[in-house]
Each structure stands twice: as structure tokens, then as C-alpha cells.
Amino acid sequence: MAACARDSEPGGRTMDDTGFYRAMWRWHFYAGLIVLPVLALMAVTGALYLYKPEIEATLYPVHMSTTPSGALLPPSRLAAVVERTTGAQVTQIVRPATMSESWRVMTKVEGGPPTVHFVDPRDGRILGQMRGGGFMKVIKDLHSLALTGPVGNRLVEVVAGWAILLCITGLYLRWPRRGQPALAIRGRASGRLFWRDLHGTLGFLSAGVILFLAVTGMPWTEVWGGGLRAVVAANDWGRPKMAVIPWSAPAKDALPWTLREGGPIAGDAGDIGVDQALRIATAHGMGGVQLILPASPGAPYLAASIVTQAQDARAITIDAASGAVVQDMDWRMFGPGAKAVEWGIATHQGQQYGEVNRLLMLAACLCLLLLCLTAPVVWWKRRQQGRLSAPPAATPAARRMVAGLMLFIGLLFPLTGLSMLVALLGEWIMGQRRTA
Incomplete structure (x- = not known):
């Protein structure tokens, strides 16, 4: 039993290690459980949208077939x-x-x-048409969940906030300590260690860019982004x-x-x-x-x-x-605030620094998709006695400390904060049932 306990924590940690680590692991797990499907959708649609000019040029007569003259x-x-x-x-x-x-x-x-x-x-010929924004408008609406109306836009804001939480907790969990390297892929593809290392290494390499994408995507949201626009306008910052x-x-x-x-x-x-x-x-x-x-x-x-x-x-x-x-x-x-937002949007879309910028954003989208795919595998490989379960609970003091840190993020992004309160309430109810 001791050997099993020692292998149940990521990074080679033992069950008697700090409750803070286990609390961070638990938040990381629940954050992924909540938003992975939407993040996978955003990764695919975001990667496609980076190549909007090329895709539209393939589907529509953006470029004229004859050499321009006259x-x-x-x-x-x-x-x-x-x-x-x-x-x-x-x-x-x-x-x-x-x-x-x-x-x-x-x-x-x-x-x-x-x-x-x-x-x-040159001759006024109508070469073709694109109704309602065409194919790339569908991709954009899928990326922003605009197809579901105002609810979808607010859901994107919630997901972006949880993605920020995932990056912060993931970096903490993978940070090199006690012989655990941040960048390593060990073991065989059939084992849990391989998938845990693959997931952790991809996350450590891409967390900074994914965090940047989540933060710079916020201005497009209605609640947080609309509030930011109003503040910028009211204070003449942009x-x-x-x-x-x-x-x-x-x-x-x-x-x-x-x-x-x-x-x-x-x-x-x-x-x-x-x-x-x-x-x-x-x-x-x-x-x-x-x-x-x-x-x-x-x-x-x-x-x-x-x-x-x-x-x-x-x-x-x-x-x-x-x-x-x-x-x-x-x-x-x-103003400086407006410049920061405009720069963030242009970089988010892979335009600010040319092809290098676009390739970096594409790499982040692909890493995010792979993280969404490897996370369930890690969870599956971790099951004990054929049962899937959440990471082990931390001490009450550690849970309160980490919950306070997470809710600080919730104060910065209110809709995400509300969803965090719901998650905390759900975990408390589950705990009460287990002890009843």
C-alpha cells in the first residue's frame, strides 16, 4: 500500500508531502474537467482562423485569375x-x-x-459572393461560441478564466523539484509515466503562450471586454x-x-x-x-x-x-492602455510579427489540443482498482489557502469567479455526503 501511495502523486511526490501541492493538483484537475471540450474546440478553430486569408483565397475569388491590366x-x-x-x-x-x-x-x-x-x-464583373461572412465567419462563431448567442459569449469568458487557472496550476505542478525535471518524457507509451510526462512537458513548454492567448482573448468578451472598453473610454486611456x-x-x-x-x-x-x-x-x-x-x-x-x-x-x-x-x-x-490591448489582439491573431508570430500561435493551438487529448489518458492511466477518481483531497487549511488564491483570479474575471464558487459549493456538498 505504501508503494501505491507513493506513486499516486505526480512528480514523484509522496502522500505526506504538502497539502498545498495536492490542493493545486485538485484545482488543476477540476479546471480541466470543466473546460477541456471547449478548449479543444477553441484550439482547432483558432488554428484555422490564423490562416483566414489563405482559406478565403481558396474558397472565394479573392485573387483575380488574370494579370491585372488597364x-x-x-x-x-x-x-x-x-x-x-x-x-x-x-x-x-x-x-x-x-x-x-x-x-x-x-x-x-x-x-x-x-x-x-x-x-x-477593371471591368465590373462580379466574380463570386460570400454570404453572411462565409466559412470563416462560421469558424469565428464557433471559436467565440457566438452561435449560442449571449450565453456562449459569457461561457467563453468563463472558459478563458479557467484556462488561466489551468496554466498557473499546471506550471506550479510541473516546476522542477526533488529530481523531477520539467522537460522529460520517460517510460513506455503503455504506461502512466509516459503520458504524464508528455502532458506535463507540453504544458510547461506552452503554458506561457496559452496564458497569453487566454488573457488577450478577454477583450472580445461582452462582460469583461465591454467593461474594459468602457473604462478605457471613460478615462481617456485610449x-x-x-x-x-x-x-x-x-x-x-x-x-x-x-x-x-x-x-x-x-x-x-x-x-x-x-x-x-x-x-x-x-x-x-x-x-x-x-x-x-x-x-x-x-x-x-x-x-x-x-x-x-x-x-x-x-x-x-x-x-x-x-x-x-x-x-x-x-x-x-x-493611450498606453489602448495600445496594449490593440497590440495583444494583433499578436493573438498572429499578425503583429509576421510569419514567426503566426507559427508560434499555431504551435500553441496544437499544444493546447494535445493537452486536451492527453489529459483524459493520464486520468485513465491513474485509475485505481478499475475506478476513476479525483486527486486526493488536501488538508482543510491547504484547501482554504488555494481556494483563496483561485478566487483572487475570480475577482479579476467575475464570471469565472462565479463558476469557481459553484465548483467550491459542489465539492463541499460532495464532502458532506461522504462524511454523512
């Missing part, structure tokens, strides 16, 4: 062709940064999803002190994260037209640009740069009646 048609002609062909109103025009890509003209009908039409800017039009959903999504809060402005009646609006955007140094047309009389045009790196973020509003630039917001005007 003069470009005025954007108004492209919009007129699309409106005449579809019978729907054009709401946005995207001019790509490269000459080999087709232009994107978005239409929207009341009660229906937006449709992107890929158009050859958004310039300028009026902002009441964004419709597509226009709001085109803006940098820190520019999505603001109040309304209205201009005089009149319209300079999309041709002049794009010329103004070009004159202000914008190459690849997304032009959002006025949603109502008196509303301005919004020209947003196509962002790759965080410092590319720029948006200008153009008075539709006079053509005057009434707002010009760019990276240089952001």
Missing part, C-alpha cells in the same frame, strides 16, 4: 453594377492593398445577412477625445477595438459620393481601406484602414456634404 473603374460604377445585379443596397466597399485582389462590395437587405460580392475593378458616429454593427466591427465606444454626430444633408470619399482616404495615406457608406442622411463616411499590425489602426470620418475630414484617429493618438 485602368480601374470608379468605385461608384462598381457599386452601381452590384446594386443593379442584386437589387440590394451597397453598404461598404473594400479596396485591397494589392492590385491582384478583387474588390469587395458589401450589400445588405433588411432582415437578411450581409453579402460580400467579389468584383473585378480613445481620442473626438466625437464618433453611432456605428452600425458592420461599421463598428471595422474600427480598432479602442474606438468602438462613442456618441453621435450628424452633418448637413448632401453626398460627395463614394469616388470622392475614396480619393480623400487615399490623399490621407490610406492604401487598403474599408469604406463604410453613410447609414442615414447627414451621417458621414467612415474610412478604416485594413489592419495587419496594431500600429496600422486608423479611421477617418468624412463629412458627406462637404468632404471635410471631421475625424482622424490613428495609433499615435492611443
Whole structure:
């Protein structure tokens, strides 16, 4: 029995070791049990989304098949062709940064999803279309659980918080001590030691990047992210002190994260037209640009740069009646808090530092998926007398200490904190039943 007890703890620890370690192990176990399926989904969809440009170029006519030649048609002609062909109103025009890509003209009908039409800017031919954001919108909605509505978005916030807890507890458990190396794969594939080492080594190598992904994913959430945006805006930590039009959903999504809060402005009646609006955007140094047309009389045009790196973020509003630039917001005007968030988002998406950045994020996604797959194997290999069970309970003092540390994380991420309280209540109820 003593030999069995000594092998029941990870890292070669014995049952008489500190209760703090066992309490951390128990939290790590329950955290994984709660969120592993969702984390596996996020790992797969996140890896796919890193390659959005390549996937969309394969599925849709993003790139024109013929060598570009000849003069470009005025954007108004492209919009007129699309409106005449579809019978729907054009709401946005995207001019790509490269000459080999087709232009994107978005239409929207009341009660229906937006449709992107890929158009050859030299002859006005509609090369294809993408409805409702296409395949990558489905991947994005799966990644954010948006398919389930507001509940899903809040669940993502809970999962991200538990992922942070997993990283912290996992690093503590795998930290080298008493001859236990952090990076080692020992034993045979049929044994528990091999799978425990594989899981621990992968976790130790990737925990930092996974922790970064979890933290930088938080700004997209409604509760925590929405609160952060409001704080940044209210304290002038990021958004310039300028009026902002009441964004419709597509226009709001085109803006940098820190520019999505603001109040309304209205201009005089009149319209300079999309041709002049794009010329103004070009004159202000914008190459690849997304032009959002006025949603109502008196509303301005919004020209947003196509962002790759965080410092590319720029948006200008153009008075539709006079053509005057009434707002010009760019990276240089952001406060340090806003810059940190925008940098985090661009790095999270694998864009900030080129291909090296993307490959690192891809490696983190693959490691996360492997961690989700190896964790159940470790649990299965650990079963005693044919029964699956949780790690051994720690002393009450150690449980309270670790629970306090975990709930501190819960204070930083309130929805996660609420779920932690539920987990603690569930464990207390189970303990009461065992002692009854």
C-alpha cells in the first residue's frame, strides 16, 4: 500500500508531502474537467482562423485569375453594377492593398445577412459572393461560441478564466523539484509515466503562450471586454477625445477595438459620393481601406484602414456634404492602455510579427489540443482498482489557502469567479455526503 501511495502523486511526490501541492493538483484537475471540450474546440478553430486569408483565397475569388491590366473603374460604377445585379443596397466597399485582389462590395437587405460580392475593378464583373461572412465567419462563431448567442459569449469568458487557472496550476505542478525535471518524457507509451510526462512537458513548454492567448482573448468578451472598453473610454486611456458616429454593427466591427465606444454626430444633408470619399482616404495615406457608406442622411463616411499590425489602426470620418475630414484617429493618438490591448489582439491573431508570430500561435493551438487529448489518458492511466477518481483531497487549511488564491483570479474575471464558487459549493456538498 505504501508503494501505491507513493506513486499516486505526480512528480514523484509522496502522500505526506504538502497539502498545498495536492490542493493545486485538485484545482488543476477540476479546471480541466470543466473546460477541456471547449478548449479543444477553441484550439482547432483558432488554428484555422490564423490562416483566414489563405482559406478565403481558396474558397472565394479573392485573387483575380488574370494579370491585372488597364485602368480601374470608379468605385461608384462598381457599386452601381452590384446594386443593379442584386437589387440590394451597397453598404461598404473594400479596396485591397494589392492590385491582384478583387474588390469587395458589401450589400445588405433588411432582415437578411450581409453579402460580400467579389468584383473585378477593371471591368465590373462580379466574380463570386460570400454570404453572411462565409466559412470563416462560421469558424469565428464557433471559436467565440457566438452561435449560442449571449450565453456562449459569457461561457467563453468563463472558459478563458479557467484556462488561466489551468496554466498557473499546471506550471506550479510541473516546476522542477526533488529530481523531477520539467522537460522529460520517460517510460513506455503503455504506461502512466509516459503520458504524464508528455502532458506535463507540453504544458510547461506552452503554458506561457496559452496564458497569453487566454488573457488577450478577454477583450472580445461582452462582460469583461465591454467593461474594459468602457473604462478605457471613460478615462481617456485610449480613445481620442473626438466625437464618433453611432456605428452600425458592420461599421463598428471595422474600427480598432479602442474606438468602438462613442456618441453621435450628424452633418448637413448632401453626398460627395463614394469616388470622392475614396480619393480623400487615399490623399490621407490610406492604401487598403474599408469604406463604410453613410447609414442615414447627414451621417458621414467612415474610412478604416485594413489592419495587419496594431500600429496600422486608423479611421477617418468624412463629412458627406462637404468632404471635410471631421475625424482622424490613428495609433499615435492611443493611450498606453489602448495600445496594449490593440497590440495583444494583433499578436493573438498572429499578425503583429509576421510569419514567426503566426507559427508560434499555431504551435500553441496544437499544444493546447494535445493537452486536451492527453489529459483524459493520464486520468485513465491513474485509475485505481478499475475506478476513476479525483486527486486526493488536501488538508482543510491547504484547501482554504488555494481556494483563496483561485478566487483572487475570480475577482479579476467575475464570471469565472462565479463558476469557481459553484465548483467550491459542489465539492463541499460532495464532502458532506461522504462524511454523512
